Amino acid sequence: MGRTVPTPVNSADEPIPFFLTPKSEALAAPAIPGPRSEAAGRMVQARIGGALVTIPCPTWCVVDHVADDAAFIQDVSHHSLPISLPAPTFGGGQEQTEEILTADVSQWPFSSGHTAEPFVSLDASGDSLCAELAPEALEAFADQLEAHADKLRQLARLAAVARTAGGAR
Numbered sequence: 035m036g037r038t039v040p041t042p043v044n045s046a047d048e049p050i051p052f053f054l055t056p057k058s059e060a061l062a063a064p065a066i067p068g069p070r071s072e073a074a075g076r077m078v079q080a081r082i083g084g085a086l087v088t089i090p091c092p093t094w095c096v097v098d099h100v101a102d103d104a105a106f107i108q109d110v111s112h113h114s115l116p117i118s119l120p121a122p123t124f125g126g127g128q129e130q131t132e133e134i135l136t137a138d139v140s141q142w143p144f145s146s147g148h149t150a151e152p153f154v155s156l157d158a159s160g161d162s163l164c165a166e167l168a169p170e171a172l173e174a175f176a177d178q179l180e181a182h183a184d185k186l187r188q189l190a191r192l193a194a195v196a197r198t199a200g201g202a203r
């Protein structure tokens with residue numbers, strides 16, 4: 035079983051880009067608004083089937099429902115600001131990243147293809163195939179990500195020790 039391994043790129047000696055330091059990234063990212071205590075809805079204008087109507091829209095929604103220009107009421111969906119993680123990927127010698135773990139809060143209140151409840155939409159690998167996760171499921175996944183981050187640090191330390199030892203050449 036062969037696996038295609040990209041030509042090694044000696045990028046490990048370069049300075050760590052800003053986006054690779056998670057704490058800096060977290061500090062720089064706009065804060066995700068917390069749940070509001072006031073009523074979770076407001077009435078906004080929407081264009082549905084070419085006509086302007088008024089629909090309820092949750093306060094966390096950032097969609098312009100007029101510009102969204104839905105064909106049918108079933109197409110109306112609410113979305114929060116998305117977040118994502120730029121991850122380094124093979125770039126043929128160039129620094130390159132791809133956005134992974136893109137997530138937002140979504141709600142399709144009138145569609146039969148989704149639960150009417152808000153959920154977290156998670157596009158794990160950037161292929162636009164989104165999991166629809168209940169809050170509890172996303173909390174569990176976040177726990178697994180923390181454990182994975184610990185393993186990444188272990189690999190980094192192993193590589194550092196291996197460098198110090200000179201490695202087998």
Ligand SMILES: [Zn+2]
Pocket residue numbers: 090091092095096097099111112113
């Ligand atoms: Zn909305």
